[in-house]
Amino acid sequence: MLVVEGLTCRFGTKAAVDNASFSVQPGSFVGVIGRSGAGKSTLLRMVNRLADPTEGRILFEGVDVTALRGKALRQWRARSAMIFQQFNLVGRLDVLTNVLMGRLAEIPSWRSLTQLWPEQDRALAMSALEQFDMAQFAAQRADQLSGGQQQRVAIARALVQEPDIILADEPIASLDPRNTKIVMDALLRINKHFGITVLCNLHSLDLARSYCDRLIGMAAGRVVFDGQPSMLTDHIARELYDLEANDVIGGAPMPAPDAATAPALGTAAAA
Amino acid sequence: MATGVSILPAQQLAALNDAYRKAVARKRLKTMMAGAVFFGALVVAGIGAEVNLRTLFTYFGNFVSYFDRILTLDSGQRVWTDVGEWFWGWQKWLKLLAETILISYVGTLIGAVFAFALNFFTAQNTSPGPWLRFIVRRLLEFARTVPGIVFALVFVIAFGLGPMAGVLAIAVHSTGALGKLFSEIVENADMKPVEGIRSTGASWLSCMRFAVLPQVSAGYASYALLRFEINVREASVMGFVGAGGIGQELVVAIRKFYYSDVSAILVTIIVTVFVIDITTGWLRAKLFGKEARA
Amino acid sequence: MSQLPKPDPQALRAKYPDVFERPASARLATPLMLLAAFAVLAFGLFDLGFSPSRLVSGLRELGWITLMMIPPDPGSSLPTYLSALGETLSIALLGTTLAACMALPVSLLAARNIIPSAIFRFPVRRFLDSIRGVDTLIWALVWINVVGLGPFAGVLAIAVSDFGAFGKLFSEAIEAADKKQVEGIRASGGSTLHEIRFGLLPQVLPVIAGQVLYYIESNTRSATIIGIVGAGGIGLQLAEQIRVLEWQKVSFLILMILIAVAVIDWISTKLRFAIIGQRAVA
The missing domain is CATH 1.10.3720.10 (MetI-like)
Incomplete structure (x- = not known):
């Protein structure tokens, strides 16, 4: 179980995450929702320890993750696999090597630095790629792939880490609708099939509602909602997203044009 | 630890691995060939330049001890224990240093003026005629490729010894180097304003003055300042061939083994280059903002 | 030919003093900088021993040298x-x-x-x-x-x-x-x-x-x-x-x-x- 206690992260005087507390049951698919700048990314990065919390603790199965150092820290990073909005692959390395990066914490440094990957690790990486129909691209450079393909490679990299929890930071924000579905389905399959916990930042409320078992809503760094997707009423969503509400809540009617702007447009058209 | 990947059956895996290896092997062969060619060139060059690793190892100690020696006064003390003794000739050296800076300043400015006058002829978008462009370009290329010190060698004979x-x-040399950079700036300039000015009936000269110059002047000044910095370094060795500046003192000190003088002059040169480096960097940043610094 | 309405210089001057009376520092900054740069240049030319006669005789010498360079010939070396x-x-x-x-x-x-x-x-x-x-x-x-x-x-x-x-x-x-x-x-x-x-x-x-x-x-x-x-x-x-x-x-x-x-x-x-x-x- 992942427990977050009073987690705070300040950059200067501004708190990106402000006293966040919640816990996540193993095997659940949790969506973190909120406006851009609400602190979702910082929260996930702190769990993986890419960012260091100013206050508070993160516990995983009773172990204080925030206190880890050195090798123990690297092993925790491997156990909490991260998927990024911009994929964060190494563009000039080939796809298979990129996936093998997920094994770095397990393999002795002299082997990985000389690229003498153990045979079973290669097999694991290749199988992970095949699982996402990417095995035929194994020898290609990562920066020659499309965005959707790159994100599938990134998920394969996350999977070969054999993680207990996957942290996905806006995994679909740079993708088109077709690849969005592929990636979200893959995350769902990983979650349901292998029982890996998924903690996923999402901007789109529709996607969050249809994929997640539980939603955590953040605003200005605070956790302001925590519960089943069904409990998230339109009213709460509007408060969460404020002005952006209409962009993220599908099917909501467009508001009538504002009276103040209409004449200006009218005169422009007339002129 | 959870597993998210089920390993494929051996046969399927072997096929995939084979395909990967084949694709990678081709790339690797290319890299290996390039590496082998490069290494071969190195070996040939090593023979050509009479490189002897054993010499290097035996003499490397000398290199280190050379610095030990130039940092020791005649009295056997370290130089910094008696700065007055170390910089005994500071009045003479400062004067020569001022001459060095003046040489590079005057040289840079003259070069910049000539480059400025010539660059509109060489830029593709502003040149009045292609044959003129070709000739000026070749001339600038010549001035740029022949090192400054070679010009100095010839000029010393033509104009006599001295800073001139x-x-x-x-x-x-600066005309050649700046001429190329200047014309590149002009080639990157936006030509739409030129069209606008020409449409009012302005002459070629007015077009250059009012449409091109405002776009390029910041870049010109930035490159000229950068060149000044390089030229200070260059002027510090002009004295080696009798063309003025502090180089004359330095070459005498090195050749005659006046060890502490060598370090004193080197320190003055390095400090001067630092100061000018920082000043021109600051000037460029202040005058033209961050984007002009590249 | 079209004619713009006649302007009233006095009124314009009163309305936009900034345009007509730019402070001296703004007007003179660039010319002064250029002047200073060329003053240093003149001093440098004087101090480094430039003189028209030296320049002329040097250029003549350089001309001779250039003539003697043609055609390039390595001799036997x-x-x-x-x-x-x-x-x-x-x-x-x-x-x-x-x-x-x-x-x-x-x-x-x-x-x-x-x-x-x-x-x-x-x-x-x-x-x-x-x-x-x-x-x-x-x-x-x-x-x-x-x-x-x-x-x-x-x-x-x-x-x-x-x-x-x-x-x-x-x-x-x-x-x-x-x-x-x-x-x-x-x-x-x-x-x-x-x-x-x-x-x-x-x-x-x-x-x-x-x-x-x-x-x-x-x-x-x-x-x-x-x-x-x-x-x-x-x-x-x-x-x-x-x-x-x-x-x-x-x-x-x-x-x-x-x-x-x-x-x-x-x-x-x-x-x-x-x-x-x-x-x-x-």
Whole structure:
């Protein structure tokens, strides 16, 4: 179980995450929702320890993750696999090597630095790629792939880490609708099939509602909602997203044009 | 630890691995060939330049001890224990240093003026005629490729020993170097304003003055300042061939083994280059903002 | 012809005083700066012993020299010159390679994204800067004192002075590398060494290779002159022929240098295109 206690992260005087507390049951698919700048990314990065919390603790199965150092820290990073909005692959390395990066914490440094990957690790990486129909691209450079393909490679990299929890930071924000579905389905399959916990930042409320078992809503760094997707009423969503509400809540009617702007447009058209 | 990947059956895996290996092997062969060619060139060059690793190892100690020696006064003390003794000739050296800076300043400015006058002829978008462009370009290329010190060698014979030869050598070399950079700036300039000015009936000269110059002047000044910094370094060695500046003192000190003088002059040169480096960097940042610094 | 309504200068002046009465500092800034620049120039010309008569007689002399250079003719020393040119190219290649090998590890220490602490980084940077502040010719003189006359001193001189330049350039390339790729490695549990090997180097090496190739070209130019102080290569011949006023040989040697530099330039541009692709070179 992942427990977050009073987690705070300040950059200067501004708190990106402000006293966040919640816990996540193993095997659940949790969506973190909120406006851009609400602190979702910082929260996930702190769990993986890419960012260091100013206050508070993160516990995983009773172990204080925030206190880890050195090798123990690297092993925790491997156990909490991260998927990024911009994929964060190494563009000039080939796809298979990129996936093998997920094994770095397990393999002795002299082997990985000389690229003498153990045979079973290669097999694991290749199988992970095949699982996402990417095995035929194994020898290609990562920066020659499309965005959707790159994100599938990134998920394969996350999977070969054999993680207990996957942290996905806006995994679909740079993708088109077709690849969005592929990636979200893959995350769902990983979650349901292998029982890996998924903690996923999402901007789109529709996607969050249809994929997640539980939603955590953040605003200005605070956790302001925590519960089943069904409990998230339109009213709460509007408060969460404020002005952006209409962009993220599908099917909501467009508001009538504002009276103040209409004449200006009218005169422009007339002129 | 959870597993998210089920390993494929051996046969399927072997096929995939084979395909990967084949694709990678081709790339690797290319890299290996390039590496082998490069290494071969190195070996040939090593023979050509009479490189002897054993010499290097035996003499490397000398290199280190050389610095030990130039940092020791005649009395056997470290130089910094008696700064007055170390910089005994500071009045003479400062004067020569001022001459060095003046040489590079005058040389850079003359070079910049010539480059400015010539660059509109060489830029593709502003040149009045292709044959003129070709000739000026070749001339600038010549001035740029022949090192400044070679010009200095020739000029010392034509104009006599002294800083004048150094100034002219730096001016000619800077004209070549700046002319190319200037014309590149002009080629990157937006031509739409030129069209606008020409449409009002302005002459070629007015077009250059009011449409092109405002776009390029910041870049020109930035490159000229950068060149000045390089030229200070260059002017510090002009004295090696008798073309003025502090180089004359340095070469005498090195050749005659006046060890502490060598370090004193080197320190003055390095400090001067630092100061000028920082000042021009600051000036460029202040005058033209961050984007002009590249 | 259309006519604009007649303006009232008095009213305009009262309405927009800023336009008509710009402060003297704003109006005079640029002319004053130019004036100061040219005043220093005039002082410099005077102080450095420029005089019209010297200039004229010097230019006449230069004209004679140019006439005597035509046509370029190596006399009977062509083989000597060719081998000297080969020596020059060898010096450039070896010196640059040696410098690059030494600079790569040091540049890591000077890069902000690897060594975040300024206290550690600063001395490394200053050290590289002071090496850069000393001209190649001075290094050549120093090395001649250490290893004796000959091309080997030239190789070492180029290696040391480029070491300073490369250290700075490489560390800038490392700082410009994409942080996200490195973060990807860190997030999977890689150590600092892994981050450098798999996250940084694949991005940085092609850039570095391009810079090294570019420097081989510019070092061919430097290597032609270090012979002037006795560190091997074609410069030795050039200085010698100028000293004895064999102008036809001088022009031939300069021609050889020009051609060699052009050829190396062409090759290195081709290779750079091959390594980083057309887009990245520009």
